[in-house]
Amino acid sequence: MKRISFLVVTALFALGVAAIAQDEIKVGLYASLTGGQASYGISQNNAIQLGLEEINQAGGVLGKPLKIIVEDDRSTPGESATIVRKLIANDKVCAILGEFASSRSLEGGPICQENKIPMISPGSTNPKVTEIGDYIFRTCFMDSFQGTVMGRFALAKGYKKAAILTDEKQAYSKGLAHYFREYFTKNGGEIVKEQSYSSGDKDFRAQLTSLKAAKPDMVFVPGYYNEVALISRQARQFGLKVPFMGGDGWEGDSLLKVAGNSLDGCYFSSHFSADNQSPVVQGFIAKYKAKFGIVPDCQAALGYDTVKILADAINRAGSTNPAALRDAIAATKDFQGVTGKISLDANRNASKPAVVQTVGEGRYKFVENVEP
Amino acid sequence: MTEFLQQLINGLSLGSIYALIALGYTMVYGVLKFINFAHGDVYMVGAFAGYYLAPWVWKVIPAGQDTTRFSWSSSAGAFAVLLLSMAVCAVLGILIEKLVYRPLRKRPRLTVLITAIGVSIFLENFGQYLFGADPKSFPEILPDRAIEGLGDLTVMVNQSVVLVVTLILLVALHFIVMRTKMGTAMRALAYNPAAASLMGINNDVIISFTFGLGSALAAAAGILNAINYPSIDPLMGILPGIKAFVAAVLGGIGNLQGAVLGGILLGVLETLVVGYVSPMYRDAIAFAVLIAILLFKPNGLLGRVESEKV
Numbered sequence: 316m317k318r319i320s321f322l323v324v325t326a327l328f329a330l331g332v333a334a335i336a337q338d339e340i341k342v343g344l345y346a347s348l349t350g351g352q353a354s355y356g357i358s359q360n361n362a363i364q365l366g367l368e369e370i371n372q373a374g375g376v377l378g379k380p381l382k383i384i385v386e387d388d389r390s391t392p393g394e395s396a397t398i399v400r401k402l403i404a405n406d407k408v409c410a411i412l413g414e415f416a417s418s419r420s421l422e423g424g425p426i427c428q429e430n431k432i433p434m435i436s437p438g439s440t441n442p443k444v445t446e447i448g449d450y451i452f453r454t455c456f457m458d459s460f461q462g463t464v465m466g467r468f469a470l471a472k473g474y475k476k477a478a479i480l481t482d483e484k485q486a487y488s489k490g491l492a493h494y495f496r497e498y499f500t501k502n503g504g505e506i507v508k509e510q511s512y513s514s515g516d517k518d519f520r521a522q523l524t525s526l527k528a529a530k531p532d533m534v535f536v537p538g539y540y541n542e543v544a545l546i547s548r549q550a551r552q553f554g555l556k557v558p559f560m561g562g563d564g565w566e567g568d569s570l571l572k573v574a575g576n577s578l579d580g581c582y583f584s585s586h587f588s589a590d591n592q593s594p595v596v597q598g599f600i601a602k603y604k605a606k607f608g609i610v611p612d613c614q615a616a617l618g619y620d621t622v623k624i625l626a627d628a629i630n631r632a633g634s635t636n637p638a639a640l641r642d643a644i645a646a647t648k649d650f651q652g653v654t655g656k657i658s659l660d661a662n663r664n665a666s667k668p669a670v671v672q673t674v675g676e677g678r679y680k681f682v683e684n685v686e687p
Numbered sequence: 688m689t690e691f692l693q694q695l696i697n698g699l700s701l702g703s704i705y706a707l708i709a710l711g712y713t714m715v716y717g718v719l720k721f722i723n724f725a726h727g728d729v730y731m732v733g734a735f736a737g738y739y740l741a742p743w744v745w746k747v748i749p750a751g752q753d754t755t756r757f758s759w760s761s762s763a764g765a766f767a768v769l770l771l772s773m774a775v776c777a778v779l780g781i782l783i784e785k786l787v788y789r790p791l792r793k794r795p796r797l798t799v800l801i802t803a804i805g806v807s808i809f810l811e812n813f814g815q816y817l818f819g820a821d822p823k824s825f826p827e828i829l830p831d832r833a834i835e836g837l838g839d840l841t842v843m844v845n846q847s848v849v850l851v852v853t854l855i856l857l858v859a860l861h862f863i864v865m866r867t868k869m870g871t872a873m874r875a876l877a878y879n880p881a882a883a884s885l886m887g888i889n890n891d892v893i894i895s896f897t898f899g900l901g902s903a904l905a906a907a908a909g910i911l912n913a914i915n916y917p918s919i920d921p922l923m924g925i926l927p928g929i930k931a932f933v934a935a936v937l938g939g940i941g942n943l944q945g946a947v948l949g950g951i952l953l954g955v956l957e958t959l960v961v962g963y964v965s966p967m968y969r970d971a972i973a974f975a976v977l978i979a980i981l982l983f984k985p986n987g988l989l990g991r992v993e994s995e996k997v
Contacts, residue, residue, distance in 0.1 A: 349820030350922070357821075389820075483967055511966045515926070517916035520697040521961035528690045541822055545918055552833060553841045572824040573918045 339382040340375070340635055342625065343402030345413040345423060350390025351514055352539055354567035355415040359437060359618035360385060361607050363412065366622040376629040383622075384408060388419060392484075395422040403430050409635035410435070410644075412621055415614060416539075417441030417487040424451045433641045435625060437617040438586070440563065441490040445663045450637075452644055452663040454621045455654070456687065458487070461562050461584045462494025462537075464669050464685045468582065469495075469533055469560060470502055478508040478531035480522060480546065482538045485514060491537035491562050499535075507531050512542065519546045520553070527555045534559050540567025544574035551577040558582065566612045571677055578674040582682065586654045587616035588670045590681035599653045613654070620652030689839045694962045695955060700846035700915065702954020703853035707908035708931030709938065709946035710860065711901035717877045717941040718897045721796055724803040725783060726905055727928015728810035729776050731921060733906025734825065734913040735818055736772040741826045744768050765828040769852075769910050773903035780902025781895045789891070807928075814921030825917035849911045856907060857947050860900070864943065869896055877941075926970070933977045939990020948988060 344363060346356035363383060371380050384406050388394040395414060402408050403426065411427055411434040414420045420439035427434035428448035436444055436451070440458045445451050469477060477499055482488035496506055508529035510522040523546070526534060534550070536543055536559050543565050550559070559581040566585055571578070589600055589610050599619060603611040611619075624647055629635065632643035650657040655667045671682040708730055715723045741764075748764040787806055791799050834842045864870035872893050875883040884890050912927070913919050934953045938945025953973060960972045980987060 349815055351822070351920075353821040513966070513969065516969070517912075517918065517923075518697075518701055518958075520701075521694055521958040522966060524690055524693045524697060525962050541918060545916055548917070552831070552843055554833075569822050569824060569918070573822070 339380045340377065340629065341382050341384060341406055341408045343384050343386065343399070343406060343408035343411045343413075345386045345388050345395055345398045345402065345411065345419075347390040347414070347416065347419070348385075348387035350388075351541055352390045352416055352567070354540065354569065354612075355438070355614045356387065356390075357568075358612050358614040359413075359415060362603065362611060362615035362618035363622045365603060365606055366619045366626075370622070370626045376626050377633070377635075381626060381629075383412070388414070390416070392418065392422070395419040396426055399423040399426045399434075403427070403432055408432065409629075409637065410625055410640060412437065412618075412625065414439060416485065417444055417490065418485055420444045420451075421447070421486060424448075427451065431637050431641075433637060433644055435621050435644065437621040438563065438614055439487070441486045443486065443490070449645075449663070450641055452659060454624055454652075454657055454659075454665050455563075455586055455617055456667050456669055457664055458490040458562070459494050460687060461669060462491050462496075463498045464584050464671065465535065465560050465562065465582070466495045466498030466502070466504070467685075468584075468671055468683075469499060469535070470504055472533075472558075474532040474558075475503070476505050476507045476530070476532045478510070478526045478529055478534045479506060480519075480526065480534060480536045480538070481509070481511045482542065483511040483513050485539065487562075487564060488537045488539075491564075492535065495535050495537065512538075512546075514539065514542065516542060517545060519549050523550050523553050523555055526550075527553055531557060533557050536561045537564065539564040540570040541573075544570050544572075544578075547574050547577040547581070563613055566614065566672075566679070568612075571674070574674075576677075580673065580675065582671055582673050584669050584685075585672050585679075586613040586667070586669065587611075588672060588679070588681040591670075595651060596653050616653045620650075620654050620657065623652065624650055624657065690962075693840055694958050696840065696842055696846065697962075698955030698958035699951060700843075700849050700954070701958060702951035703850045704908050704912045704915075704927065704950075705931045705934045705954050706947040706950025707853050707856065707904055707911065708927055709934040709950045710857070710943060711904045712932055712935040713938070713940055713943060713946040714860075714897055714901045714904075716935070718873055718894060719788075721788075721799050722803065722932065723788075723898075723901070724800070724928070724932075725806035725810055726901065727924035727926075727931070728807050728814070729780055729783075729902045729924070730905040730909040730912075730927060731814060731919070731924035732779055732810065733772050733776045733902075733909030734919045734923065735814070735823075735909075735921075736775040736906065737768050737828070737910045737913060738823055738825055738919060740771050740775075741768050741828055744771070761828070761830065765914075768828050769907060772910050773906045776906030776909075777899035777903040780898040780905075783902075784895060784898040789894075811922055811925070818921055820921060822918045822920040825913040825919050827914075827917070829914055843915070845911075845914045849915060852907065852911060853947070856904060857943070860904075860943060863900070869893070873897060930970075930973045933973045937976055937980050937987055939987025942987065942989045945987055945989035952988075 346359050348356040375381050386398040415438040417439040420436045424447040428450045433450050436453045438455050442457050479492050481492045561583040563585045565583040628643040632639040647659045657665050666687045669685045672679045673682050711726050744764050744767045872888045876893050934949035935946045938949030960968050
């Protein structure tokens with residue numbers, strides 16, 4: 316009798332192992348697929364699905380197909396934490412990809428850290444994100460770099476008096492404004508006026524009226540595309556004609572549609588330019604265009620790189636054990652992605668070049684490359 | 688001084704949008720003594736109706752190629768878009784009332800109130816499903832340019848249109864309520880529903896009419912707002928809806944002039960706070976006003992305890 320039960324247990328165990336062996340490797344993705352920053356989530360998810368297809372066609376990871384469980388945080392505060400908890404507890408994912416917005420990475424990150432599940436943010440540029448802990452990574456540059464790049468660019472253009480208009484609700488916007496201000500004022504510039512707004516606002520006339528009265532040479536608007544488009548439109552109506560500058564948050568689907576030509580001649584820093592002629596970049600653009608019918612933006616490029624880095628790390632780790640996976644991600648070195656060569660430093664941040672883009676003729680144009 | 692005047696103008700144009708939405712709240716409250724929390728979402732549907740109707744209207748009434756110049760045909764087109772959207776929302780308002788609120792009319796008022804919140808959430812999410820959650824760029828149905836000859840002040844054509852349309856609608860509404868048979872019936876119903884129906888007034892018809900009228904005003908506000916801030920999304924009605932509710936309470940809920948006064952006061956106050964204090968307090972101010980008014984003058988600025996309500 317004992318023997319039989321032993322056999323049964325062994326058989327069941329073997330079956331279980333077989334079942335697991337045929338299983339897939341699950342990774343979670345939380346992104347803003349709807350709501351105010353939907354453009355980011357959609358681009359990111361598109362590119363990740365494209366990358367995923369390629370990974371699985373090439374045999375998956377560790378000989379198993381990679382599966383990505385996608386959750387939408389609706390661009391709303393408070394959703395990310397719930398979703399990340401669900402991905403970890405219910406779906407038992409071995410790693411988490413996401414978010415673009417720093418505020419939402421700061422919500423989801425601590426939960427990943429607590430559960431010791433590695434999280435890679437493709438695009439959260441606020442320094443605080445990776446300071447959460449040793450399980451949190453990013454594959455983009457930081458605002459300390461981005462803000463400096465734009466501060467230097469503004470001074471090089473000969474602008475001495477800047478005004479700043481920040482999104483009070485976004486850690487990203489406040490951080491970027493801080494680094495811009497720091498560089499700009501230390502190197503001979505002057506901030507003549509600061510104003511702020513909240514994500515979701517539509518009326519900026521009050522702020523713009525007071526900015527205009529300060530007569531700046533340029534306005535730094537480190538916000539997200541939705542508000543930036545309305546701000547520039549209203550600013551031009553008010554006769555505030557000076558150039559606007561901003562960061563990677565500008566790149567969004569509706570930016571140019573809503574802004575019309577009001578952003579012509581303005582500049583922003585980004586991760587990726589579709590004008591880059593390198594074969595890696597042009598190959599990615601061709602594949603993305605074939606699948607989705609549009610030119611990928613920087614969020615797409617970063618999303619694509621991030622899923623590839625994760626797959627590479629899972630293969631190098633040889634298992635989905637979170638600690639081993641964490642070490643493998645941390646050891647990422649000279650990974651050739653579409654946003655440049657990516658190496659992660661001791662603080663789990665990527666050091667990468669930035670590009671400065673300008674707007675004209677209804678599209679983004681490459682201006683210059685800035686090495687870290 | 689110029690800056691202050693400019694801020695006042697900004698506030699007026701923002702306030703007239705609040706005023707238009709507040710009119711709908713106040714009318715429904717006057718007749719049914721209930722806050723239709725889905726009103727802000729009807730406003731959103733109004734803007735989307737305009738978004739989808741504008742290309743059709745342009746097929747019939749071609750807009751000028753040069754959107755920076757004034758032309759009669761573009762104004763006629765804009766007017767047609769406005770009227771059609773108002774019609775769409777009037778139908779929507781009547782439908783909501785028929786399908787959702789009417790079956791609950793005999794239930795406690797709280798039931799209807801909570802149902803209204805449910806309708807609001809439904810419209811927001813159905814809107815995201817139907818229109819897509821990403822913001823859409825509202826077509827330029829009116830020339831986007833400033834009125835000339837005002838020196839340093841900037842007044843956009845659109846801003847002045849909002850103010851003028853609000854005033855016209857207020858006068859029209861006042862006429863409907865005070866001078867027409869329908870309006871008299873509305874006032875009778877507001878005063879005493881049982882007595883009104885004994886006098887041969889068909890309460891259902893009057894209530895439908897009130898909802899239709901209120902929703903049409905919300906649509907007008909949606910279109911006028913979208914002309915001014917040409918980015919629309921399915922969640923755009925939440926905050927303006929709440930603020931217009933505050934405006935209605937501020938002016939004295941149930942009172943038409945009060946709703947307009949409350950809306951404009953709130954718009955100006957908000958703009959001045961953003962311009963001179965801190966943009967952080969923009970939304971807080973509306974709720975601070977609500978609390979203050981409930982504490983010190985619960986009937987609102989123009990509301991009297993025993994006033995004739997509409």
